[in-house]
Amino acid sequence: MGGKLPGNIFRRGAGAHRDRRNPAWQRVNVGGIAVAFPLRVRSAAPGPIRTWSPWGREYARDPARYVFGTAPSDWGREIARLVRPGDAVLDLGCGEGRDGVFFAELGATVSGLDLSADGLAKARRLARRQGVSVRWIAGCMSEALPAGPFDLIFSCGALHYVPRARRGRLFRRLAGMTRPGGHQAHVVFTDRLVYEEKGEVVDYFTAGELRQAFVEWQILRNGERMISCAQDGSVHAHSVEELVAARPVVSAPRPAET
Ligand SMILES: C[S@@+](CC[C@H](N)C(=O)[O-])C[C@H]1O[C@@H](n2cnc3c(N)ncnc32)[C@H](O)[C@@H]1O
Numbered sequence: 726m727g728g729k730l731p732g733n734i735f736r737r738g739a740g741a742h743r744d745r746r747n748p749a750w751q752r753v754n755v756g757g758i759a760v761a762f763p764l765r766v767r768s769a770a771p772g773p774i775r776t777w778s779p780w781g782r783e784y785a786r787d788p789a790r791y792v793f794g795t796a797p798s799d800w801g802r803e804i805a806r807l808v809r810p811g812d813a814v815l816d817l818g819c820g821e822g823r824d825g826v827f828f829a830e831l832g833a834t835v836s837g838l839d840l841s842a843d844g845l846a847k848a849r850r851l852a853r854r855q856g857v858s859v860r861w862i863a864g865c866m867s868e869a870l871p872a873g874p875f876d877l878i879f880s881c882g883a884l885h886y887v888p889r890a891r892r893g894r895l896f897r898r899l900a901g902m903t904r905p906g907g908h909q910a911h912v913v914f915t916d917r918l919v920y921e922e923k924g925e926v927v928d929y930f931t932a933g934e935l936r937q938a939f940v941e942w943q944i945l946r947n948g949e950r951m952i953s954c955a956q957d958g959s960v961h962a963h964s965v966e967e968l969v970a971a972r973p974v975v976s977a978p979r980p981a982e983t
Pocket residue numbers: 726778780781793798817818819820821822823824838839840841844864865866867880881882883886887
């Protein structure tokens with residue numbers, strides 16, 4: 726997932742069309758740039774998917790280079806307005822730590838969880854460089870999660886690596902780990918426009934799937950977008966859905982009136 730997230734975006738459907746000369750390709754206009762890329766159409770009834778993230782391998786390639794950069798993602802910057810000093814924040818699939826470190830710089834108490842030890846080693850170095858302390862946790866988010874509660878559970882381009890068959894359980898656990906009145910903010914790849922990068926195997930979210938996981942929450946923001954990306958050296962686009970939701974504060978039942 727590109728360093729700019731979600732950047733150079735356009736609204737749902739705008740500008741995306743099949744290439745007339747080659748229907749296996751799609752053309753889109755991303756931030757004024759025409760981009761063509763091979764179109765992958767998924768079968769109507771896909772079976773269970775074994776996902777694979779290429780990012781651990783990429784982080785290890787050059788220990789000195791931050792694949793996603795050290796500045797916060799656009800998504801992290803947008804969500805920063807929800808973060809107050811002292812808040813407990815969990816960054817799921819935190820990678821090399823760009824957003825976790827940013828939230829810690831805002832005064833939050835941050836836990837960052839990722840599969841990749843190489844990503845976390847870079848995250849640790851970034852936190853040291855920025856003079857903040859973050860709890861970095863190596864592990865798979867669909868298996869071991871830190872104990873909550875959290876004021877914000879955040880992810881940027883990571884939840885689609887959890888197979889759909891495991892996502893229901895994950896969302897239920899995350900809901901229980903979010904403080905009443907607290908927030909979750911996620912941006913995920915959707916199957917509207919599929920571009921496979923570096924051999925990754927993604928279980929793309931379908932339209933509305935992310936929102937469905939938060940039906941009982943207050944939806945503060947939800948929408949589909951296209952983002953530009955050039956992580957593999959060629960400019961291309963991904964379709965994403967983003968969501969910001971607040972967990973309802975359930976007030977105690979009033980005593981019966983006499
Ligand atoms: C596209 S990268 C994004 C990294 C980071 N959020 C950022 O924006 O810089 C996706 C990250 O999710 C991590 N990841 C994938 N599957 C995971 C899982 N099941 N549990 C924890 N992390 C996972 C990968 O190791 C990778 O660092």
